């Protein structure tokens with residue numbers, strides 16, 4: 275378990291490299307992409323907390339694997355997912371689409387569709403805080419972006435362009451701890467890049483202290499993420515193809 279920079283959002287590290295985010299307000303909790311249920315149930319029970327909602331960015335098993343067990347424990351929980359995924363996320367009970375605005379834990383949350391990794395991937399943007407927050411699932415990672423499984427290169431490029439329009443101080447919470455490996459790939463391509471070198475040093479320090487390297491802030495990420503730096507679709511496509519061969 276790990277307490278992160280924004281004091282009301284906690285990351286639980288599970289499986290190989292997944293992170294389940296718990297967004298807390300008073301005694302209520304919203305969980306994002308529960309890969310498995312047990313550590314979530316344990317944390318909530320130990321701290322006498324109630325599960326209010328589950329946010330699902332997409333249908334992959336390492337994002338929805340714990341959801342059914344959580345519903346058994348908290349039968350009234352809201353399960354929020356893309357309405358395009360009623361087949362693959364069948365337990366959803368609040369179906370959403372791009373541009374929808376919800377109120378969760380008293381906070382405005384906007385649905386931003388970010389296609390590419392899957393054909394219906396969504397993200398959850400919390401706009402009203404002093405620090406805007408984006409739960410981005412598997413679309414953007416620190417130093418990298420999601421693999422294109424069902425969408426097109428163009429869709430993924432457009433998704434990253436949408437993210438770049440958000441306020442520069444947005445804190446981004448992704449679902450995997452891939453940062454170090456992504457930075458090693460980037461440095462292999464750009465060995466003289468001082469921003470990426472500095473970021474790797476910082477990340478290695480965090481890792482040695484057993485801390486998560488996420489969330490990350492959009493403005494800083496735009497300096498070190500080659501996919502966000504790509505000036506056009508061609509450049510992005512070449513980078514993504516290169517990364518697919520790397521790992």
Ligand SMILES: [Zn+2]
Pocket residue numbers: 332334391412
């Ligand atoms: Zn995925």
